[in-house]
Amino acid sequence: MSTPEWSGGELEVRELRYFVAIAEELHFGRAATRLGMAQPPLSRAIRELERRLGAQLLERTTRRVSLTAAGDVLLRDARVALEAVTAAARRTRHAARPAPTLRVALKADYDAGLLPGILAAYHEQAAAIAVDLLLGGRGEQEQALRDGRADVGLLPTPAEARGLDVEPLLTEPRLVALAATDPLADRPTLSLADLHGRLLPDDLPASSAPRDLAQIFMLVELGTIIWYPPRSLAERHPRLGVVYRRVTDLTPSTLCVAWPSDCRSPAVAAFVRAAATVSAAAG
Amino acid sequence: MSTPEWSGGELEVRELRYFVAIAEELHFGRAATRLGMAQPPLSRAIRELERRLGAQLLERTTRRVSLTAAGDVLLRDARVALEAVTAAARRTRHAARPAPTLRVALKADYDAGLLPGILAAYHEQAAAIAVDLLLGGRGEQEQALRDGRADVGLLPTPAEARGLDVEPLLTEPRLVALAATDPLADRPTLSLADLHGRLLPDDLPASSAPRDLAQIFMLVELGTIIWYPPRSLAERHPRLGVVYRRVTDLTPSTLCVAWPSDCRSPAVAAFVRAAATVSAAAG
DNA sequence: CGGATTCATATCCTGGCGGTATGAGTACAC
DNA sequence: GTGTACTCATACCGCCAGGATATGAATCCG
Incomplete structure (x- = not known):
């Protein structure tokens, strides 16, 4: 046949x-x-x-x-x-380099604080090789894993997991970031209905879409947009002029480790093991 | 970039x-x-x-x-x-045919009796097109889905789901099929430990591996092998000389519907919906 | 040391693939 | 209705990528 x-x-x-x-x-x-x-x-x-x-x-x-x-x-x-x-x-080109590295794709600040621990646990393993961090925006991690630019990724709930294997590490609620001057900022807890109609970063036209945290914070402070960061991110970025509030019915965010599903690299396996260990210890 | x-x-x-x-x-x-x-x-x-x-x-x-x-x-x-x-x-060649069909890959007798119902529910939908059944052995379903010979598959817990989307339909226990003359046949319930060391169909060399149910039954009846069929399959194949017994610690089998993850065909979507509906009604 | 095996090199030749020039069909202006 | 611009198809040419044959070079084995 x-x-x-x-x-x-x-x-x-x-x-x-x-x-x-x-x-x-x-x-x-x-x-x-x-x-x-x-x-x-x-x-x-x-x-x-x-x-x-x-x-x-x-x-x-x-x-x-x-x-x-x-x-x-x-x-x-x-x-x-x-x-x-x-x-x-x-x-293949990467594997042929004199000292191939483990290329970890992630989105800056979206590691829930686990990255240092994961890297430490990873480097203790025998299969560990040097690590390259590949920082990218939303969705670029999946793309990088699929087209061979990255070996393993650390990313919030991948939307498009085609061709990837995924292991969840940590689920945490998301908060809403508001301008301190926002009327809703007075209330300790909100619901999605309260926020209906507000612009999110992704709603802006590509030309004026914020590319990093500083830009997002500026737009939030101005009241142009609101934003739903995972709690750990909010906690590590207190910021004058911006307040965080809980949203009762907002779906949580799950940090995952992901890798191409046909991958058999021991370095990737070591990284995934390290991530699972650290998340288990943290959870 | x-x-x-x-x-x-x-x-x-x-x-x-x-x-x-x-x-x-x-x-x-x-x-x-x-x-x-x-x-x-x-x-x-x-x-x-x-x-x-x-x-x-x-x-x-x-x-x-x-x-x-x-x-x-x-x-x-x-x-x-x-x-x-x-x-x-x-x-592409298939899509270009004058009347493309929905090619359903499955393993004969491993549909848990759901297939007639699924097909009936499927054909009631507007997006339904004619169906071709593609019968294959263990593991051939995944292969056919990946290499474009099938559009959707009905298969027990796919081992290698790379590149496939999977939706579980029905989980049922597996039994053990023994020769009626087997000493263990006297006991109503067994454990994996009791069956340790017995040959399974997959343990035989490729040359003498059974290719269909009749061959498996013959080898079971002779005591050459034992076999772990899903319960629904056992129920529909009572057979002189072969007895089925429950195994307390045997992992169950889950029938799934699977399709290539990048697929957007309405006919496949209709089939998956039909399968989900029927399994919900049955479960 | 000689023969057998197997990968590399040298050289030739054909066909596939890209380029330029031109034809043919269609939409649209007026 | 007719001309004009636009765009895809056809005709033809030239080059080189890629396959064949012949031969060399290196290694294993008796």
Whole structure:
């Protein structure tokens, strides 16, 4: 049962990149420019791809290009496959370095104070190697783990865990951060209904979205936004002009350790063990 | 941050296939034969791959080939990436068929009797399309889901859920199937300790491993092996010469519905909903 | 020490892939 | 309705990537 439904040649990474570019641009000319090539060979490559798959991927008139159902399927799967290929290259290049490191992806200040303990426990283990910290914003940890830039991650409840193994470490409530001058700041406890309609950091347009804690604090102090940090983060960042209040019905935040599910590296295993140990001791 | 750590060209599917073949054979000549090509171009391709990755993948003397640490990393990741590429092709080809079907992978008799109900509930939904059943042995369901031959699976507690989303449907105890003539058959209840040392179907060498229920039953009746079927399966297969007994400390079996985690097909969603509904009604 | 085995090197050649020039179909202005 | 601009398809050319064959070099074994 090596290859039962064989209906033509082999998919190639180059073709997948071409197709993704066109599917995203829906325009052969622009896609060709983005790929750094001319339009005709691109047209021909897609036609060849369609022939080999026995599937029409794009509806095209001379004025409009659109995806077929099959094209939509390929777009999703091609992105996943390309990600896997680049991850393979990145991980291999890293593994070949004279002294490979354990690359830990995390979001600054979202370690619930566990990081120093975890690192200490990790370094005591035999399988431990040097650690590189990879700081990133919301969601970048998952991306880094999937595309091979990181080996293990420390992150609050991953939304998109596809391809990752996850181990929860610590669950803690989130608070709401308000301007001290906010009318609601007088009340010791709030509910989500009280906060309905308030802007969160993610609600701002990308151009003015805050990129770090200092920017978030400024916007909170001004009353532009409110913010739901985990309790441990709030406790470590007392700040004039900003108050924290409990919110009765706000879902808590769970700090997790995550790693690519096909990973067999002893260093990653050691890190996960260390994290589990420290969280058990803390919990 | 398009491609920060750029250290040479692009990995290609062809090269990954070459590398996997060599890594598995650890012999250039045999790998070349398997790939249907001559040995020299294969050697050159691997050398080029190593140059582009900046990583030595294989230690070779004229008499022995072995994987380096980096090669081991690439072998794992290349397999995953190749699987993703062939899955993309298979799914696209299937989606392009005039009337695509929902391909349900399952293990015969391991549906806990839920399948008819699930199919009925599924077909009542608007998003339902025709169903193809894909029967396979242990572990083949996961494989089929990952490589694009199946869209959704019904399977007992998947061991290797990498890249799959899983929803548990029904947990039920497993029993032990014994020859009626077995001394232990006199006792109403057993423990794992009583059965220590007995052969299970998986313990047999691949050549004589049973491939279906009839073969398993024969071996059980002969006393060659014992077997741990889920209760619902045992109930539907009473059989002369074989008795079922409860085992106090045997882990139960959970029937699950599983699907590729990046899937957005409405037909799959409908099937999962139907399965959840039926299992809730049954539970 | 000689033969067998196996990976590397040298050289040739074909076909795939990209480029340029041009055709053809469609939307839109007026 | 007709011209114009836009965009995808076709035709054709040229280069080099990648495969084949022949041979060399290194190691193991008797």
